Amino acid sequence: MIPLSWYLFLSAALFSVGVFGVLARRNAVAILLAIELMLNAVNINLVAFWRYLTPTQMSGQVFAIIVLAVAAAEVAVGLALVISVYRRRQTAVADELDLLKW
Amino acid sequence: MTTETILWLIPLPPLLAFFLIVLLTNRSRGLSHSVAIGAAFLSWLGSMVVFVRALGVHELGRHPFAQSVPWLPTADTWLKIGVYLDPLSAAVLFFVAWTILMIFIYSVGYHNYGQSEGDHDVKGLPPHGATVTDAHGHKHKVPSVEPMYSRFFAFISLFAFGMYLLVVSDNLLTLFVGWEIMGLCSYLLIGFWYGKPSARDAAIKAFMTTRIGDVFMLLGIAFLYSATGSLSFDVIFSEKVLHTLASVPTPILGLSAAGLISLLLFIGTVGKSAQWPLHVWLPDAMEGPTPVSAMIHAATMVSAGVYAVIRMFPLLHLDAGTMSIVAFIGAFTALFAATIAVAQNDIKRVLAYSTISQLGYMIAAAGIGAYVAAAFHLITHAFFKALLFLGSGSVIHGMEHGVLHTGEHIDPQNMFNMGGLRKKMPITFWTFLIGGFALAGFPVLTAGFWSKDEILADAFAHGHLGVFVTLAVAAFLTAFYTMRQITLTFLGEPRTKAAEHAQETPWTMTLPLIVLSIFAIGYGWVGIPEHFPLLGGLLPNWFHEFVGSTLSEVPEVAPFNWTPLLTSLLVSLGGLGLGWWVYRGVRTPAEDKFQIPLLKNKWYFDEAYQFLFVRPSYWFAEKVVYLVLDKGLIDGLLHAIGHSAAVIGTTLRTYIDKAIINETIGDGTAHVIKSTGSGLRPIQSGRLQQYMVASLLVFILITGLLYYFLVLA
Numbered sequence: 001m002i003p004l005s006w007y008l009f010l011s012a013a014l015f016s017v018g019v020f021g022v023l024a025r026r027n028a029v030a031i032l033l034a035i036e037l038m039l040n041a042v043n044i045n046l047v048a049f050w051r052y053l054t055p056t057q058m059s060g061q062v063f064a065i066i067v068l069a070v071a072a073a074e075v076a077v078g079l080a081l082v083i084s085v086y087r088r089r090q091t092a093v094a095d096e097l098d099l100l101k102w
Numbered sequence: 103m104t105t106e107t108i109l110w111l112i113p114l115p116p117l118l119a120f121f122l123i124v125l126l127t128n129r130s131r132g133l134s135h136s137v138a139i140g141a142a143f144l145s146w147l148g149s150m151v152v153f154v155r156a157l158g159v160h161e162l163g164r165h166p167f168a169q170s171v172p173w174l175p176t177a178d179t180w181l182k183i184g185v186y187l188d189p190l191s192a193a194v195l196f197f198v199a200w201t202i203l204m205i206f207i208y209s210v211g212y213h214n215y216g217q218s219e220g221d222h223d224v225k226g227l228p229p230h231g232a233t234v235t236d237a238h239g240h241k242h243k244v245p246s247v248e249p250m251y252s253r254f255f256a257f258i259s260l261f262a263f264g265m266y267l268l269v270v271s272d273n274l275l276t277l278f279v280g281w282e283i284m285g286l287c288s289y290l291l292i293g294f295w296y297g298k299p300s301a302r303d304a305a306i307k308a309f310m311t312t313r314i315g316d317v318f319m320l321l322g323i324a325f326l327y328s329a330t331g332s333l334s335f336d337v338i339f340s341e342k343v344l345h346t347l348a349s350v351p352t353p354i355l356g357l358s359a360a361g362l363i364s365l366l367l368f369i370g371t372v373g374k375s376a377q378w379p380l381h382v383w384l385p386d387a388m389e390g391p392t393p394v395s396a397m398i399h400a401a402t403m404v405s406a407g408v409y410a411v412i413r414m415f416p417l418l419h420l421d422a423g424t425m426s427i428v429a430f431i432g433a434f435t436a437l438f439a440a441t442i443a444v445a446q447n448d449i450k451r452v453l454a455y456s457t458i459s460q461l462g463y464m465i466a467a468a469g470i471g472a473y474v475a476a477a478f479h480l481i482t483h484a485f486f487k488a489l490l491f492l493g494s495g496s497v498i499h500g501m502e503h504g505v506l507h508t509g510e511h512i513d514p515q516n517m518f519n520m521g522g523l524r525k526k527m528p529i530t531f532w533t534f535l536i537g538g539f540a541l542a543g544f545p546v547l548t549a550g551f552w553s554k555d556e557i558l559a560d561a562f563a564h565g566h567l568g569v570f571v572t573l574a575v576a577a578f579l580t581a582f583y584t585m586r587q588i589t590l591t592f593l594g595e596p597r598t599k600a601a602e603h604a605q606e607t608p609w610t611m612t613l614p615l616i617v618l619s620i621f622a623i624g625y626g627w628v629g630i631p632e633h634f635p636l637l638g639g640l641l642p643n644w645f646h647e648f649v650g651s652t653l654s655e656v657p658e659v660a661p662f663n664w665t666p667l668l669t670s671l672l673v674s675l676g677g678l679g680l681g682w683w684v685y686r687g688v689r690t691p692a693e694d695k696f697q698i699p700l701l702k703n704k705w706y707f708d709e710a711y712q713f714l715f716v717r718p719s720y721w722f723a724e725k726v727v728y729l730v731l732d733k734g735l736i737d738g739l740l741h742a743i744g745h746s747a748a749v750i751g752t753t754l755r756t757y758i759d760k761a762i763i764n765e766t767i768g769d770g771t772a773h774v775i776k777s778t779g780s781g782l783r784p785i786q787s788g789r790l791q792q793y794m795v796a797s798l799l800v801f802i803l804i805t806g807l808l809y810y811f812l813v814l815a
Contacts, residue, residue, distance in 0.1 A: 019798070022791070022794060023791050023794055023795055023798070024791075031791075094789070094790055094791055095789050095791070097790070098787065098788030098789055099788060100786075100788040100790075101786065101787060101788025101789075
């Protein structure tokens with residue numbers, strides 16, 4: 001059986017890719033995609049820990065499903081925002097959306 | 103009510119009236135004079151009740167009405183305030199009550215109550231007259247009502263309070279309080295028409311001159327208090343205290359304590375009763391309204407000085423040296439003022455000098471030991487001099503009426519503008535004649551004769567020949583100038599149109615004249631000496647017995663002698679006759695042979711005082727006090743303080759306030775915050791991804807630190 005650490009490495013790698021994507025990508029849609037990557041890395045973690053540590057309890061799986069639901073909702077709102085911003089400013093590049101500046 | 107209670111209450115109504123008028127009723131003229139006269143009437147009533155009761159007491163001198171309460175605590179004793187009524191104060195209270203009430207009533211008419219307001223009258227100046235249109239459409243100029251009518255009644259009410267307080271008080275301190283209240287009122291009333299510079303000057307002159315006397319009097323009171331520990335009459339006049347005072351020597355002039363104290367108190371009298379050399383204020387005080395001249399400067403206030411001397415007589419007569427000083431000043435003043443009165447043309451000024459002269463008589467009488475005669479003359483004089491002053495006021499009033507009617511520009515007080523007024527103003531004429539004859543000592547009939555004769559008889563009988571001769575000459579001059587005044591004013595033909603159109607004054611003015619003229623005649627009859635030829639013994643010599651019992655030993659009545667009586671007859675009739683004979687045809691001042699410059703200018707006393715005291719004072723004030731002391735020393739000191747304070751302030755401001763507090767603490771803080779803010783500004787770029795990198799870094803840092811400290815340590 002594949003040891004737990006492999007899953008954890010996969011999850012960490014996937015999360016790092018997500019973090020890099022969030023910090024480095026210019027397009028807002030790409031940043032949303034990277035966030036999905038990080039959420040799914042967490043899901044892998046949750047499911048892996050459930051399978052190896054507490055297989056009798058369902059909480060790990062349930063938690064993963066809640067995360068999926070939240071992710072879906074988040075993407076819906078996020079994409080709507082991006083479309084709205086794009087309509088207004090004709091761009092989806094995160095660096096150009098500096099309305100929070102001083 | 104007991105007599106003592108009434109005595110307590112006597113001074114109060116005028117004081118209440120003063121406050122009532124000042125605070126409440128001053129807008130209404132009628133209400134104000136009603137309050138004042140009502141108060142004067144109440145005091146009069148109280149005085150009469152007390153007087154009648156005093157008559158009924160056997161040996162009132164030994165058992166006076168007296169009551170006192172502790173007032174001010176002083177170390178281990180109390181200063182007491184109280185009332186005291188012995189024969190002297192009873193007699194004085196009698197004339198004070200009558201004259202004050204009469205003068206109050208007279209003031210109503212004098213200030214033209216009921217007349218319309220003047221055309222151009224302003225407060226602080228005498229009324230200038232109003233124009234009225236009669237039924238036929240003719241316009242007349244008539245006297246107008248005094249603009250400060252209520253104020254006048256407030257002041258004389260306060261004055262009356264002072265006089266009553268002085269008479270009923272049982273100690274020198276409250277006597278002095280009353281004395282000073284009258285001094286204040288005298289100042290206020292002389293300067294009543296404060297718009298006139300002459301009135302202002304006269305008010306200041308009167309206040310300053312009497313102040314000189316008052317300071318000495320206060321010194322005397324202080325000395326007396328330190329020597330005896332009491333100011334109550336019954337204590338200081340007890341034989342033990344008097345004996346002690348007489349035997350204690352003082353370093354000044356070799357006088358005994360009694361002599362020095364009474365001399366100091368006497369100087370107060372010299373100021374108040376206008377004796378030489380402090381007489382200069384009284385003639386100028388005639389600037390005030392005439393009722394004031396009558397009340398303050400003839401009947402009551404100046405009498406207060408003589409009253410004080412007679413009151414202090416037990417102390418005074420202990421020292422022969424002081425007695426002779428008093429006698430000398432009195433006799434000298436009597437003669438000296440009489441000579442000036444001969445050459446005066448202002449009707450009130452003649453009376454003013456005659457007042458000084460008559461007060462000198464009383465002082466001289468006290469100085470030769472004849473205190474009963476002094477008291478007698480004090481009272482008769484108060485009646486006839488008040489009568490004369492009110493009469494002169496009536497004359498002036500009538501003349502002013504004429505002046506307004508004819509529009510002439512003449513002085514209504516100058517006797518050379520009058521003449522023939524006997525037909526125009528009969529009541530004033532007859533009463534003035536009675537007053538004048540009483541002043542001149544017209545034999546037998548008038549009060550002035552009896553009191554003057556008693557003084558002369560006493561002076562002769564006790565061997566004071568110098569005083570006797572001086573007073574006799576003064577009496578001759580008195581008769582002379584009195585007749586001059588009557589002749590110029592009332593007899594002959596009118597010298598001006600105004601005099602032709604003079605008018606008799608209203609009843610409020612003539613009624614007091616009539617009442618006072620009754621006393622000017624009748625009061626003499628209570629003091630006819632027993633051994634007087636023909637008349638002696640018909641009426642008992644009530645006055646001598648009554649007032650004489652003030653002291654424990656009743657002074658002997660001077661034995662009858664023809665010399666003083668004949669002198670008295672000669673000087674009064676001779677003076678009156680000569681006065682008429684000289685002035686019967688005089689029409690202008692140029693025809694008056696007695697307008698001697700020396701007398702006309704009052705022996706140059708005003709000029710001498712101007713030169714000796716006033717100008718040095720001004721010089722001292724300007725050159726020394728103002729320039730050296732005030733500008734140099736005090737201003738210099740103040741400027742130095744100001745400058746050093748400014749220097750200290752500037753230094754503090756530059757180096758502490760501006761440098762440290764403002765720039766370092768105040769602005770410094772702001773600068774630091776501002777630069778910090780602008781330094782930190784770039785990190786707020788608005789770029790999400792930078793924020794995220796920053797938070798990641800911080801997260802890693804914190805995690806690292808937590809790991810380092812919590813796990814590894």
